[in-house]
Amino acid sequence: MKITQEMRGQIDSAAKNNRNNIDGRQSFDGVMESHTQKLKQQELQQLMKDITLQGDRLARFRSFRDLVKFKRMVKSFLQETVYSGLHLQKSHSFEASQSRKLTIVKKVDEKLIELTEEMMSQEKKTVDLLGIIGEIKGLLINLYR
Numbered sequence: 001m002k003i004t005q006e007m008r009g010q011i012d013s014a015a016k017n018n019r020n021n022i023d024g025r026q027s028f029d030g031v032m033e034s035h036t037q038k039l040k041q042q043e044l045q046q047l048m049k050d051i052t053l054q055g056d057r058l059a060r061f062r063s064f065r066d067l068v069k070f071k072r073m074v075k076s077f078l079q080e081t082v083y084s085g086l087h088l089q090k091s092h093s094f095e096a097s098q099s100r101k102l103t104i105v106k107k108v109d110e111k112l113i114e115l116t117e118e119m120m121s122q123e124k125k126t127v128d129l130l131g132i133i134g135e136i137k138g139l140l141i142n143l144y145r
Contacts, residue, residue: 040080044081044084048077050073051073055136059129067116070133071112081101081144108139111135
């Protein structure tokens with residue numbers, strides 16, 4: 001069977017349409033991924049603002065209720081960043097920075113334990129508490145950047 005010019009043109013146009021559909025789908029996927037990342041970033045920023053406010057309240061009033069709330073907020077932040085990191089790891093290749101993130105999470109845990117001990121001793125000044133709260137916030141910021 002001989003392929004005529006007319007048939008060859010139809011085959012070429014069908015191939016171009018398939019390529020355009022694939023490119024359109026990829027750009028849609030890219031747009032969705034971009035919006036998802038922006039929403040996650042906004043959510044993490046809001047969590048960080050809430051942690052900052054709760055940390056200030058904790059330093060001011062020094063109550064165990066505020067300490068528990070602060071620790072829950074930090075836990076929520078860590079869960080969100082770790083979940084996002086694991087999701088990113090599935091969609092991309094393994095990065096060497098993953099061990100850095102685990103080290104930062106470990107340091108955050110250590111600082112939370114230190115903060116709890118400081119609250120229990122009640123002998124430390126508010127400045128010391130603010131310093132520890134600031135260190136925790138700094139570690140959290142390093143985690144999601």
